[in-house]
Amino acid sequence: MENSHTLLAKTIHWTFSILYAYGIFKQVEDLEELEDASLLNFEIFFAIVFLVIVMLRFFYMKDAKTLLGAHDEMHKGHLFIAKVTHRLVYFSLIMLPTTGLLIAGILNAGVPGMEIAIALHELSAFLSYITIGIHVAASLYSRYKGEGVWNAMVPVWREDSKKNSKLISKLEDIENKIYDEIEDRFIN
Numbered sequence: 720m721e722n723s724h725t726l727l728a729k730t731i732h733w734t735f736s737i738l739y740a741y742g743i744f745k746q747v748e749d750l751e752e753l754e755d756a757s758l759l760n761f762e763i764f765f766a767i768v769f770l771v772i773v774m775l776r777f778f779y780m781k782d783a784k785t786l787l788g789a790h791d792e793m794h795k796g797h798l799f800i801a802k803v804t805h806r807l808v809y810f811s812l813i814m815l816p817t818t819g820l821l822i823a824g825i826l827n828a829g830v831p832g833m834e835i836a837i838a839l840h841e842l843s844a845f846l847s848y849i850t851i852g853i854h855v856a857a858s859l860y861s862r863y864k865g866e867g868v869w870n871a872m873v874p875v876w877r878e879d880s881k882k883n884s885k886l887i888s889k890l891e892d893i894e895n896k897i898y899d900e901i902e903d904r905f906i907n
């Protein structure tokens with residue numbers, strides 16, 4: 720029997736992914752757009768809902784096993800990188816609405832600091848693209864190897880069993896060297 724994340728964990732992961740995509744695609748283009756009070760209010764409402772869901776999700780998933788679906792025991796160095804990446808995803812997802820709310824606060828109060836708030840907001844967006852990009856690429860790579868991690872969270876395009884090939888063994892040799900190095904430096 721395969722290990723899988725709970726139905727609630729999967730539901731939150733995918734509904735939240737849609738919310739994130741919506742937030743990114745409908746983004747405010749520039750500060751002048753926020754002179755429209757209804758847009759400003761909607762942005763504030765959206766940022767608060769987004770922030771509350773991220774926090775609830777973080778606390779719900781905090782104790783879930785990382786790379787839960789893996790058929791084989793995962794290298795400690797591998798688990799460490801996966802955990803750090805998940806934490807960085809959360810960090811960027813908390814910073815995005817928080818710095819958005821900061822922009823709204825500065826706008827309403829008419830105090831200085833707008834340039835810094837916008838720079839932090841853009842930096843948070845950039846960090847989210849990088850960390851989520853790495854996350855999706857790592858999930859696809861794991862699926863290619865058939866490790867079981869994909870099936871534990873993704874309900875479509877199911878993977879079969881663990882694949883073996885010369886290329887995969889070579890890649891795993893390189894991976895293991897990197898994980899050993901990480902274990903030596905950060906875990907022991």
Ligand code: HEM
Nearest residue numbers: 732736739780785786787788805808851855858868869872
């Ligand atoms: C095609 C897109 C995506 C795929 C294929 C994917 C795949 C996965 C998989 C397989 C896991 C389980 C990892 C484990 O068991 O440790 C996972 C967990 C996770 N994913 Fe994604 N993901 C995608 C999009 C996203 C997006 C857009 C976000 C953020 C908005 C995200 C954030 C996370 C986080 C934070 C976790 C850790 C578990 C949790 O706290 O919910 N993922 N994802």
Ligand code: HEM
Nearest residue numbers: 742746747748749750762766769816819820822823841844
């Ligand atoms: C979860 C909520 C939010 C998300 C996901 C989000 C996302 C984004 C993204 C991706 C950008 C483009 C950044 C870039 O150019 O790299 C952006 C820009 C911007 N956002 Fe947000 N945002 C959110 C909330 C807010 C809020 C609450 C405000 C203010 C009321 C706000 C004001 C702005 C402004 C003014 C810009 C344009 C910055 C510029 O001049 O380049 N955002 N937002």
